[in-house]
Amino acid sequence: MADEKKMTRxxxxxxxxxxxxxxxxxxxxxxxxxxxxxxxxxxxxxIDPAKCIACGRCATHCVLEQSxxxxxNAFSMCGYCDLCxxxxxxxxxxxxxxxxxxxxxxxxxxxxxxxxxxxxxxIDKGKCIACGRCxxxxxxxxxxxxxLQISQEKCVDCNQCSIATACPRHxxxxxxxDTPYIPRQxxxx
Amino acid sequence: xxxxxxxxxxxxxxxxxxxxxxxxxxxxxxxxxxPQSVQGAPRADWLIWLDAGMLVAxxxxxxxxxxxxxxxxxxxxxxVFSLAYFGFYRKGCICPIGSIQNVAQGVFDPSCIVPIAxxxxxxxPILFALIVGRVFCGGVCPHGALQELLLVKPIRIPDWLAAxxxxxxxxxxxxxxxxxxxxxxxxxxxxxxxxSFFRMSAEFGGWVLAGAFLVGSLFVARxxxxxxxxxxxxxxxxxxxxxxxxxxxxxxxxxxxxxxxECPLGAIREGRREERKARP
Numbered sequence: 001m002a003d004e005k006k007m008t009r010x011x012x013x014x015x016x017x018x019x020x021x022x023x024x025x026x027x028x029x030x031x032x033x034x035x036x037x038x039x040x041x042x043x044x045x046x047i048d049p050a051k052c053i054a055c056g057r058c059a060t061h062c063v064l065e066q067s068x069x070x071x072x073n074a075f076s077m078c079g080y081c082d083l084c085x086x087x088x089x090x091x092x093x094x095x096x097x098x099x100x101x102x103x104x105x106x107x108x109x110x111x112x113x114x115x116x117x118x119x120x121x122x123i124d125k126g127k128c129i130a131c132g133r134c135x136x137x138x139x140x141x142x143x144x145x146x147x148l149q150i151s152q153e154k155c156v157d158c159n160q161c162s163i164a165t166a167c168p169r170h171x172x173x174x175x176x177x178d179t180p181y182i183p184r185q186x187x188x189x
Numbered sequence: 190x191x192x193x194x195x196x197x198x199x200x201x202x203x204x205x206x207x208x209x210x211x212x213x214x215x216x217x218x219x220x221x222x223x224p225q226s227v228q229g230a231p232r233a234d235w236l237i238w239l240d241a242g243m244l245v246a247x248x249x250x251x252x253x254x255x256x257x258x259x260x261x262x263x264x265x266x267x268x269v270f271s272l273a274y275f276g277f278y279r280k281g282c283i284c285p286i287g288s289i290q291n292v293a294q295g296v297f298d299p300s301c302i303v304p305i306a307x308x309x310x311x312x313x314p315i316l317f318a319l320i321v322g323r324v325f326c327g328g329v330c331p332h333g334a335l336q337e338l339l340l341v342k343p344i345r346i347p348d349w350l351a352a353x354x355x356x357x358x359x360x361x362x363x364x365x366x367x368x369x370x371x372x373x374x375x376x377x378x379x380x381x382x383x384x385s386f387f388r389m390s391a392e393f394g395g396w397v398l399a400g401a402f403l404v405g406s407l408f409v410a411r412x413x414x415x416x417x418x419x420x421x422x423x424x425x426x427x428x429x430x431x432x433x434x435x436x437x438x439x440x441x442x443x444x445x446x447x448x449x450x451e452c453p454l455g456a457i458r459e460g461r462r463e464e465r466k467a468r469p
Contacts, residue, residue, distance in 0.1 A: 018319055018430040025319075029312045032295045032303045043304065044231045065390035075223045079212025118215050122224055143212055153229025156280055156388075159287045159307070160375035180231050 043174035045161045049147035049184040051171035054132035054139065058148055061166040068154035069130035069163065071108070071123045074184035077145035080118035086138035086146045087111055087121055103133050125151065147184040240279065241309045244329065247271055248314065251328035252321045256433065264327065268334035276331030281384040285310045285325065286332070286420040287377050289362070290369035297370035314420075318427040322434050326414060326421055332383050333414050336406040343453035344408045351455055354416040362419035382413055410453035 047058070047069070058069035083095060087109050092101035097111055108127035112120045123146075130148055138146040150163075150172070164172035175182065247267065254263045275284065283304075288311035295303035314325035326333050346354075365376050378384070382402035385391030391399065405412045414421050428434075437448070437457075449457035 014430050018432065021427055021430055022316075022319060025312060025315055028292070028296065029308055032292065033305070033308055035295070035299075035302055036305050036308070042231075042234055042237070043302070063388065063390070065388075072226050072228070075226075076214065078214060080215050080217070081212050114217055114221060118217060120224065123226070125227075141211075143214075149228065151229055152231035155231070156282055157232065158282060159291060159378050162379070165374065177231050177234070181228050 042177040044150075044152060044157055044177045044180050045155060045164065045172055046150050046175045046180060046182055047148050048171045048173065048182050049149070050182075051169045052135070052148055053169055053171075054135035054148065055168060056130075056132045057166045057168070058132065058163050059130045061163045063158060063162055064154065064156065066154075067130045067163075068151050068156070069148050070125050070128045070151045070154075071130065071132070071135060071146055072149045072181075072184075073121055073123060074145045074147060075120075077143050077184060077186055078121065079143045079145070080114060080120060081142065082117040082119060084111070084119065084121055084138075085141035086134035103137060105129070105131060105133070109134060121146075145184060149181055152180045237306045240283065240306060241313075243274055244310060244313055247274075247329040248317045248324055251324040252317065255324060255327065255435065256321065265338070267328040268337055271329050272331050272334040272338065274331075275329070276335060276383075276387045281331060281381065281387040283307055283310050284331070285314050286330075286381075286418060287375065289365060289419055289423065290375045290377060293366045293369040294372060298372060301372075314424065315427050318424045319430060320432050322428045322431045323421070323424045326424060330414075331387070332418070333411060335383055335386075336402075336411045336413060339403065339406045340410050340453060341407050343410050345453070345455060346409060348455060348458075351415065357416050358418055358422040361417055362422045365419045377419060415454065 059067050062068055083092075087103060088095065088101055089103045094101060099107065102109070106127045106129055108124045108129070110122045110124055112122070114120050132148055135146045135148055138144055161172055164170075247270070250267055251264065254260055254267060275281070283306045288307040291303045291307035292311050294301050314329070317324055328334070361376075368374050368376050380398065382398045385395040386399045386403065402413055437459075449459060
């Protein structure tokens, strides 16, 4: 009782306030953390290729100077076409790697001969700028094996992905970090 | 009629299936090795705990420097470290200022899962604010450190103006919580003045904002902290109930008023030179 008499009104109120705020902080954060325990650990941003329409906003809306999004070829779906609609423009003068024949503005698709009449197409990740032109044309005229994915070693994992807010199809969401890529799969028939 | 419909439906379904696989993947034989598209792994989990550890360590260091060692020089070096680690290495992400939004969205949207890093970065500086005051702002926040280190020629802003502009951050905090709670936008991250400098990449508007605040902090002490920072506002509320705070020992003070004249933030009100002159 003697101690309480020494305490001024201000000190008493400060202590009460501190206690209340501690309780509120502990309760709030504890509640949110409990929700986290049920979820499967850490989450990262990723594009769902089934929803993506390759509009090209990925290339420009990322906060990074060069977008973290890259094109990927799903080889299990690829037709290895001689006349690849993701590689050649609408009317190529010749079916070769000449810049005037290519659809890719940065020469990021590597075309390699396998056997007559098949060619293998791989993406040079250092050159790809995620404009989505090849993805769009591959989906329209080909098998749709080319698709866009957020490259996790490049992604800075922003609080809110600024591509996700710009995406017209809401194709970007958080996925568990242990399966950070959504594979392109054949449409179910 | 039913038969016709079924036939049409079958046609459409088969057509769809064929269209999906216009060019069936060829069998290239055993000699062909399908290339594996190398896809990088995300940031390792343990690095999150490293960030959290760094945050706690820096907060403890700041508290010790302020209360035990009472060294301004050490605090500046801690600021340099914080700027390097949380600013340039972590590129301003994750930061407690932005974590307000995760927490706000988590509170108002039950389906939203707040990343554990955001929770730690939100709660720990507040906990420290309840015990030792705003040491986070003083030595750990990369934004604060950057402005602190940039200050070369402080201009004293009149108290009435500073107080008026200081109200902005409560308004901004409300706006930030509102926008985050409705899931509309993360305002802090979107209009952060320094993160584009940390990342060295931004659009034109981002550079204009960064430039304005960088040039501003050459002359005005911590403009973002004092007038806009929503986390500073939040910590300010919590630090009113702090256990320890820096106070002037009135029995030892000789009222030279050096402190109140020199404080670039105008935080020490008593005994300023202009006030003494004004007195009869």
